Amino acid sequence: MTRTLLLSLLLAAPLAHASEKETDYNTRYVETEADRRRAAFTETEEPLPLFPAADGWTELYVSPTYPGQLLIDRDSIHPAADRTVRYVLNLRPQRGGTDNISAEALYCAATSLNIRDSKKSAYKTYAYGDPVKRRWIAARNARWQNLGGRPDSAAAVRETLYRIWCHDGTPETREGLLRRLDERGGKNAASGRQNRKESD
Template sequence: MKLSRYGLALAGLLLALSAQASEYSRSSNNTNYAMDDIQPWAEGKFSIPAYPAAPDWIGFYIGPEVANKYFVDSKSMTVGEDGVIRLILRVQSPSGAENLSVEGIQCAEGTYRSYAFGDSINKRWIESMLADWRKIEYDDKARRALREDLCVEKTAPKSAEQASKLLRAAPWR
């Protein structure tokens, strides 16, 4: 098969452009704007707070189809350097039964962790046996509402005071 002069010229031109592009990409790797190596997220240290003696409960709205009432103790809320909002969650049934838990919400990933559950008779915490962070599922209305109210643009608030303000200002949808 015979190549025409134009075919040979085109092939040569493509080879030259390819070599030049390869050289350009090597020389244009400007390290002035290089990001530091991004480390994977790691949870910070956390101690379970004391069982609430005089809590300051802030109610938050889940939806009209939910009979239970939901509250967060503003005194227990913390925002860690790891970007996790930690709080005491109270769920109250229509008959008055209460469940307390110590929860953590990681805003960026949309995950949560239950650290401990309340023993209301002995006023103490029972540590959770599941230490895993779990995805907040669509049907987990309480944690989804907390993330929507507390995590502006999937970012944790800067302080516990800001988190309390966000929760108090959240609309009752």
């Protein structure tokens, strides 16, 4: 009797293991309400920032081939209630021309995995700046645009911001965001990363 029972258990074990492996998803993980809240994204409406002062720009390093200057207004940088980073950018042409100023938000996804309907890392332009009249012009059809895609100068700008604020998690305070900007936004920080990549 004992031998028959033992034999039955030994035969049943591989079947149970096989049936578990046949599923295409994790049967042990149960999504909690806290997980759903973290993955959900509800945009927070904010008034447009003050128009930046002409001498208040900080330059960020993009790459040796970037055609112009990427500038950011430090005073405008802050975390919003929807876990985005809000800031004012200035894409300054290399040889004169008008500053291209924009008020934007950057959303850093909690994971790079495509999980259910979770929002991907993206940015949104709310308004464009008129540097002559020093006023904001609301962006028409403002919408979130996922990061990545075609490798052009606009993508390089977003990649720079992503590198500064999204890698290793997004700081939750203004002080933390500014510290990241100082640590990762300069040419020395970027060239150090490049050297590490080349040595790997």
